[in-house]
Amino acid sequence: MHNHLLKALSNYITPDLVARAADTLDESETSVFKAMSAAIPTLLIGLLNKTNDIPVIEKIVNLANNEALNTDNILSDLPSLLTDKGDPVTLKNGTSVLQLLFEDKQPKLFETLEKTVSIKKSSIFRLILMSAPMVLAHIKDTNLNTEQLIKSLTSEKDEILKAAPLGLQALLDQQPVIQPEVKTRIKKVKPKHTERVKHRWIIPLLIFVAAILMLVIMS
Incomplete structure (x- = not known):
């Protein structure tokens, strides 16, 4: 059966999660919902752009299969990841995902999302950092290997691009600036x-x- 990544990950955005995240970040629930709805396709488009870079996808899958990564704990207490009190291993893995997918484009990425959803840049960072372990937990729970993950991403390419925030793909396609x-x-x-x-x-x-x-x- 086809593993629909975008739909499955979007289902994690529950009213309770939005309310708790809004309270933690001191943002409106509307803004948080928009930011989380943008965070999921942002991470997926980051993965999609790396489907030709097999070692990166393999590292993502390996992070997901880390024995220290407890998917039940992650998904049952996602708001804890919005503060420094969240599980250190989970937060570290989330940071690793962002570095692997976006590298030095992270500051521009957060600026782009900040303009798109009208929310503080610090809140965007926290929500993306919370969403990255969600992706890892889903990969682990569905036993996706590197080949299967790439297949799922490429089969959903059009949907992911359509759901991605405005200007995101253009940002990720930018060539390196001359030093x-x-x-x-x-x-x-x-x-x-x-x-x-x-x-x-x-x-x-x-x-x-x-x-x-x-x-x-x-x-």
């Missing part, structure tokens, strides 16, 4: 080329002047 020192080297090289172009007219002028002098002398 400042590289830009400096480029700027240093350009004037030399410009200088050579600027003085190319001198040689033809000298030839022209020499020809005029020869005509004067011969006449």
